[in-house]
Amino acid sequence: MSQQSIFFILLLCLLLALGSTSAESISKGTSITRPNCQSKCGNLTVPYPFGIGLGTGCSLGSWFDVNCNTSFTPPRPFIGTGNLEILDISANTLKIKNWVASRCYNQFGNITQDNKVSVDLATTPFTFSDINKFSVLGCDEFALIAGSEGRNFTSGCVSVCSSNRDLIDGDCSGIGCCQTAIPKGLKRFNTNLGTLYSHLNIWSFAPCGYAFLGDPDSFRFSVSDLNDTAFQNRTIENVPVVLDWVIGTQNCSEAQGSSDFACLQNSYCVDSDTGLGGYRCSCSEGYEGNPYLSLGCIDINECETNPCDENGICTNIQGSYTCSCANGYWGDGRKDGRGCITKNHQFPLIKFALGMSFGLLALVIAVTWLYFGIKKRKLINLREKFFRQNGGLLLKQQLSSHDGSVKSTRIFTAEELEKATNHYADDRILGRGGYGTVYKGILLDPHQIVAIKKSRIMDQCQIEQFINEVIILTQVNHRNIVKLLGCCLETEVPLLVYEYVSNGTLFNHIHNNGGISWFSWDNRLRIATEAAGALAYLHSAAAKPIIHRDVKSPNVLLDEYYNAKISDFGASRLVPIDQTQVTTLVQGTLGYLDPEYFQTSQLTEKSDVYSFGVVLAELMTARKPLSNTKTSKEKSLATFFVVSMKENCLFQILDPRVLKEGSLEQLQAVGELVKRCLKLHGEERPTMKEVVTELESLRKFTKHPWVQQQVQEEAVGLMSEESSDLYTVTIDPQFSTGEYSGQHNSGTTPLIYGGHGPR
Numbered sequence: 001m002s003q004q005s006i007f008f009i010l011l012l013c014l015l016l017a018l019g020s021t022s023a024e025s026i027s028k029g030t031s032i033t034r035p036n037c038q039s040k041c042g043n044l045t046v047p048y049p050f051g052i053g054l055g056t057g058c059s060l061g062s063w064f065d066v067n068c069n070t071s072f073t074p075p076r077p078f079i080g081t082g083n084l085e086i087l088d089i090s091a092n093t094l095k096i097k098n099w100v101a102s103r104c105y106n107q108f109g110n111i112t113q114d115n116k117v118s119v120d121l122a123t124t125p126f127t128f129s130d131i132n133k134f135s136v137l138g139c140d141e142f143a144l145i146a147g148s149e150g151r152n153f154t155s156g157c158v159s160v161c162s163s164n165r166d167l168i169d170g171d172c173s174g175i176g177c178c179q180t181a182i183p184k185g186l187k188r189f190n191t192n193l194g195t196l197y198s199h200l201n202i203w204s205f206a207p208c209g210y211a212f213l214g215d216p217d218s219f220r221f222s223v224s225d226l227n228d229t230a231f232q233n234r235t236i237e238n239v240p241v242v243l244d245w246v247i248g249t250q251n252c253s254e255a256q257g258s259s260d261f262a263c264l265q266n267s268y269c270v271d272s273d274t275g276l277g278g279y280r281c282s283c284s285e286g287y288e289g290n291p292y293l294s295l296g297c298i299d300i301n302e303c304e305t306n307p308c309d310e311n312g313i314c315t316n317i318q319g320s321y322t323c324s325c326a327n328g329y330w331g332d333g334r335k336d337g338r339g340c341i342t343k344n345h346q347f348p349l350i351k352f353a354l355g356m357s358f359g360l361l362a363l364v365i366a367v368t369w370l371y372f373g374i375k376k377r378k379l380i381n382l383r384e385k386f387f388r389q390n391g392g393l394l395l396k397q398q399l400s401s402h403d404g405s406v407k408s409t410r411i412f413t414a415e416e417l418e419k420a421t422n423h424y425a426d427d428r429i430l431g432r433g434g435y436g437t438v439y440k441g442i443l444l445d446p447h448q449i450v451a452i453k454k455s456r457i458m459d460q461c462q463i464e465q466f467i468n469e470v471i472i473l474t475q476v477n478h479r480n481i482v483k484l485l486g487c488c489l490e491t492e493v494p495l496l497v498y499e500y501v502s503n504g505t506l507f508n509h510i511h512n513n514g515g516i517s518w519f520s521w522d523n524r525l526r527i528a529t530e531a532a533g534a535l536a537y538l539h540s541a542a543a544k545p546i547i548h549r550d551v552k553s554p555n556v557l558l559d560e561y562y563n564a565k566i567s568d569f570g571a572s573r574l575v576p577i578d579q580t581q582v583t584t585l586v587q588g589t590l591g592y593l594d595p596e597y598f599q600t601s602q603l604t605e606k607s608d609v610y611s612f613g614v615v616l617a618e619l620m621t622a623r624k625p626l627s628n629t630k631t632s633k634e635k636s637l638a639t640f641f642v643v644s645m646k647e648n649c650l651f652q653i654l655d656p657r658v659l660k661e662g663s664l665e666q667l668q669a670v671g672e673l674v675k676r677c678l679k680l681h682g683e684e685r686p687t688m689k690e691v692v693t694e695l696e697s698l699r700k701f702t703k704h705p706w707v708q709q710q711v712q713e714e715a716v717g718l719m720s721e722e723s724s725d726l727y728t729v730t731i732d733p734q735f736s737t738g739e740y741s742g743q744h745n746s747g748t749t750p751l752i753y754g755g756h757g758p759r
């Protein structure tokens with residue numbers, strides 16, 4: 001019933017620290033200790049930083065002193081002055097002799113023996129390695145291991161069995177034997193054994209329980225362990241405890257600067273992974289030996305292991321080696337590289353390689369050529385397909401039948417327009433809309449700035465109309481109508497090329513830039529006259545009149561001299577007839593739409609007159625044709641204007657500038673003209689020609705003298721008093737017959753704008 005407690009406490013030894021570091025005349029490659037130091041204690045080789053003898057200066061510091069007790073045979077090494085017996089020293093670890101905690105019982109369940117184990121490495125550079133496992137042997141046992149210092153932790157396991165027949169040699173999974181892991185950085189632990197049933201049922205074959213920390217690689221559970229009396233004597237000879245050792249408590253970066261940094265030539269420093277500081281040293285690659293000793297890491301002569309080809313020559317260099325080939329051979333000489341090849345073999349090899357590469361080159365060139373050839377052919381085919389699809393043949397035929405008269409029409413190639421728009425670059429976009437996108441293009445031959453309209457995907461049945469419009473538009477030649485220069489049919493959607501008009505839309509000038517100086521009443525009247533002239537020309541020039549169908553201020557462009565240019569004819573026909581497009585169109589143009597046409601679907605040139613009336617009202621009032629901020633009475637400019645005229649309050653709705661610059665009679669007369677244009681019945685509206693005449697005469701009204709003066713100052717070159725040329729443009733008689741129109745829309749979709757002739 002003796003109860004023993006064994007404490008292994010290592011005492012701090014204040015021994016002499018380092019001895020002199022001089023006198024290191026070590027013969028290369030052999031030294032593992034300091035000069036004049038014993039290297040062996042019994043069978044154990046003790047390498048520096050460990051050293052044999054207490055305070056002899058053979059070690060790096062007192063904790064690395066090895067006490068070789070010669071009173072045993074063979075002598076036994078111990079750590080410092082303590083009682084931890086060293087079994088092995090390696091580069092990173094130390095193996096020491098183990099102690100077993102045990103507890104034995106009699107058949108009545110009384111404890112007959114209880115050995116506890118507590119080991120403390122707190123002040124040493126050693127920690128218990130996490131390689132170790134805590135093992136418990138017995139058939140009615142639980143055991144705890146509690147650690148502290150550096151790392152606080154508790155763990156344990158239970159080992160039970162009911163019969164020794166259940167026990168299996170080598171199996172340590174809870175039946176007669178269990179194991180648990182420990183964490184890194186543990187410096188102190190103690191063990192405690194306990195029992196569940198006081199061994200009453202299993203006493204006959206397992207009277208004791210044992211627990212120990214040790215290297216599991218060296219331990220194999222054996223059934224006979226359960227009554228091994230050696231365990232009761234607290235030793236388990238062949239299962240050591242593994243300790244990690246480090247130098248100091250600083251990490252590498254801290255220690256590197258200090259004078260006692262332990263890693264010497266040709267070595268590098270490795271931080272300890274315990275989290276407690278400290279480092280170890282290791283020889284650099286290509287070196288071997290003891291990194292803690294001066295000249296300890298010596299070059300490895302790799303040539304001894306013959307790493308080169310059998311025909312190669314190995315040359316050892318510091319930290320590495322090189323291979324070369326003997327005379328008559330060729331290659332890098334390395335076994336893991338190209339090796340050495342006789343030069344005789346080399347020649348045909350080169351010839352073969354050259355032949356191969358020329359063959360390959362030829363093949364590559366041929367394939368590339370073929371590839372690009374096919375690609376080009378495909379592209380040409382595609383362009384031809386689009387050309388046909390877009391009605392190119394029809395257009396060509398039409399053009400040839402018109403001979404010289406349509407010489408201004410040009411068919412552009414896709415490449416030409418791509419170049420002109422810099423591959424349809426974003427910074428070339430002039431505008432976007434439901435119809436597509438308009439790009440600014442710069443043609444090279446001849447040099448000319450143009451506007452290129454890229455339509456949306458086109459409906460097959462619209463092609464014929466499209467071609468007709470292209471032809472008609474190229475023949476329309478009026479100074480106040482935007483010129484269509486040509487088109488391109490080689491792309492998936494047709495591209496239209498227009499003359500470039502630089503100063504934006506009338507809409508913008510009225511509603512965004514109304515304040516600028518040139519936009520006087522006089523200039524507004526001039527623009528209105530020009531636009532009216534252009535419309536009159538369209539209505540009267542052909543036997544079947546061309547009806548614009550989409551007259552509105554956004555469709556009146558202004559060129560660099562602020563001359564009006566009517567735009568957007570047939571192109572708006574390209575708008576696909578899907579719901580959203582129609583909706584946006586209705587919204588965009590509703591304020592200008594002739595209500596009679598809207599109701600009856602009967603399109604006449606008077607619809608354009610109505611729309612023009614709205615534009616004129618817009619010019620006078622600077623109000624938008626449809627406003628959502630005003631009361632319902634003021635919602636539609638047309639209605640609002642007519643109502644205001646009726647109520648005799650025209651001057652209250654006019655743009656203040658107009659009111660200031662126009663004479664009252666003149667303004668009243670223009671107001672009356674607008675009112676007539678906006679009549680609900682088309683028949684009551686004047687013709688476009690009448691409108692022009694009236695506007696012309698109104699412009700000659702006397703102005704306020706100061707206004708006249710101002711206008712003359714501002715608008716030099718803007719005035720175009722002569723109007724005679726408005727009607728002097730000749731029209732091809734064939735075109736006048738209208739043979740390209742009439743067979744199109746039935747008029748069921750009155751919201752599709754553009755084109756010519758009633759449907």
Ligand SMILES: *[C@@H]1O[C@H](CO)[C@@H](O)[C@H](O)[C@H]1NC(C)=O
Pocket residue numbers: 043074
């Ligand atoms: C010492 O080593 C020799 C040879 O390796 C071996 O035969 C001998 O048993 C060892 N002695 C001890 C005490 O371990």
Ligand SMILES: *[C@@H]1O[C@H](CO)[C@@H](O)[C@H](O)[C@H]1NC(C)=O
Pocket residue numbers: 067069070071072
């Ligand atoms: C050697 O071991 C013996 C027996 O354990 C002990 O009496 C003696 O003091 C030890 N000698 C040294 C130098 O530690």
Ligand SMILES: *[C@@H]1O[C@H](CO)[C@@H](O)[C@H](O)[C@H]1NC(C)=O
Pocket residue numbers: 108109110
């Ligand atoms: C130990 O043995 C004594 C008799 O020797 C007995 O009285 C006692 O109950 C036992 N104790 C236990 C814990 O079994």
Ligand SMILES: *[C@@H]1O[C@H](CO)[C@@H](O)[C@H](O)[C@H]1NC(C)=O
Pocket residue numbers: 148149150151152
């Ligand atoms: C370990 O526990 C002890 C007492 O329980 C405490 O003083 C010490 O700070 C703990 N150490 C760590 C590292 O948590």
Ligand SMILES: *[C@@H]1O[C@H](CO)[C@@H](O)[C@H](O)[C@H]1NC(C)=O
Pocket residue numbers: 164205223224227
């Ligand atoms: C325990 O040891 C004794 C004597 O060495 C032996 O007779 C007995 O069979 C052993 N028991 C077991 C279970 O191994």
Ligand SMILES: *[C@@H]1O[C@H](CO)[C@@H](O)[C@H](O)[C@H]1NC(C)=O
Pocket residue numbers: 229230232233
């Ligand atoms: C255990 O110690 C006892 C005496 O303390 C001794 O008789 C016995 O032989 C020892 N057993 C072993 C295996 O060392």
Ligand SMILES: *[C@@H]1O[C@H](CO)[C@@H](O)[C@H](O)[C@H]1NC(C)=O
Pocket residue numbers: 251252253254271
């Ligand atoms: C070394 O220790 C210092 C101070 O404790 C710390 O700031 C530094 O991050 C450590 N370096 C490494 C690599 O752990």
